[in-house]
Amino acid sequence: MSSVSTRLVRLLNMVPYFQANPRITRAEAAAELGVTETQLTLDLDQLWMCGLPGYGPGDLIDFEFSGDTIDVTFSAGMDHPLRLTSPEATGILVALRALLEVPGIVDPEAARSAIAKIESAAGTATGARGGADAAIDEPAPIESGTAAAVRGAVRDGRALSIDYYSASHDTLSSRVVDPIRVVLVADHAYLEAWCRSSEGVRLFRFDRIVDARVLDERSSPPEPAVQARPDTSLFDADPSLPAATLLIDRSAAWMFDYYPLRVVRELPDGACEAAMTYASEGWMARFVLGFGSAVRVLEPQALADRVRESAAAALRAYEVLPANEGG
Known part of the structure; x- marks a missing residue:
């Protein structure tokens, strides 16, 4: 999935997110949005330069940073229903189609429905594609049973038994985990979960989960693990290295x-x-x-x-x- 498409989707949701969560801290926001605090800061800097045509200081999206908390002081209309231009609709459609390629991130049927509605509203489903019903007639993306099971366990708060392939050790292991959330790191979807055998939080890449079975018990990760932001330090550059x-x-x-x-x-x-x-x-x-x-x-x-x-x-x-x- 394109990192540009992923960021577009995140940026489109960030202003209403911060309005719904006033005075939230950077750490809390980063954890809920599934990004690092560094990436969150970059996103906020990008949003700060967006706004209404004219792009004067009074037209741009504005935030207030008090200590470590974030508040939206001017939304530039992003808290109201958007009337998309053709290029804007195209950008969102590209992002939605890209999201479909990442297992577990979205419900394929829901994304497909959103694509059809946007195409119909924007008038992009006509002409060469054969009418407004073209998107509806397209075959739905095929989601593996494993990805659906993992996503469902996260949504419903159920424990999972998974068979996981470790590329670094070239081994296949079975373990029971308590799902916490799905995060996107470096264009790959990961299940963040409490691993009962390791007694710690682990990230499991979706395409390396060979099999997943939803258990008839609640997911019960320790509360500190749920409150902590996703630990993606493994994917960050080591500052001690050239x-x-x-x-x-x-x-x-x-x-x-x-x-x-x-x-x-x-x-x-x-x-x-x-x-x-x-x-x-x-x-x-x-x-x-x-x-x-x-x-x-x-x-x-x-x-x-x-x-x-x-x-x-x-x-x-x-x-x-x-x-x-x-x-």
Whole structure:
């Protein structure tokens, strides 16, 4: 799922959320929205620059920060029903369709119904798609029984027995968990739950839950675990490690699905600058070399020099030496 689409959905809901929860703290809001406090701050900064046409200081969304609490002081109309323009409706439709691809985040039937209603209201379900009923006639997204069971257990407050595949240990384990919530981290849906065998809160990635069975007992995680915000520190960059800024060609954009990269800046030609932490300069140099011209180190300079020297040494190893003259 696109991180842009995910953020769009979150931003559209944040102003009414803060109005419904006056003077909520950053930690509480981040926990309920399923994001880190750092991401919440970035979202608030983004909202601060949105508002009504004209975009003067009196037209923009405004917040009051008192200590660690947040209040909406001007909503710029986002607390009223929206009349969507065609581009706005398209953006929401893209986000909804993207959400359907993440198991467990939404009820596929509910999302499909919302898509059909938005298309009909915005007039986008006509023409080439064959009329206003086109969206309704589309087949519903198929949700696995496992994802439906997990989402249902979270909604109904039931305990779960799951079979979970650990990619880091290449093992399949069975455990009973008490679901707390579903969170979205780095474009993947996770079940946050109290694991009874580990006696601690764990995050279980939806696509690695092989099987799930809803138990005939209530979910009963310890209250401190429920009140605490989701611990996504495992997915955050380690500040003690160096970070490299890489220029990644659009042909290598698939890297973002497999490596812990953070987008720094998107470029007009489809390439982007991204940051990646590393523990070993030698390993990082070999990593970059493996992508050839599709990835280039912008900084630090020492790493760029090492990659350049390694590439030059590799080329020299393939140079054809001239034949000796004169026998």
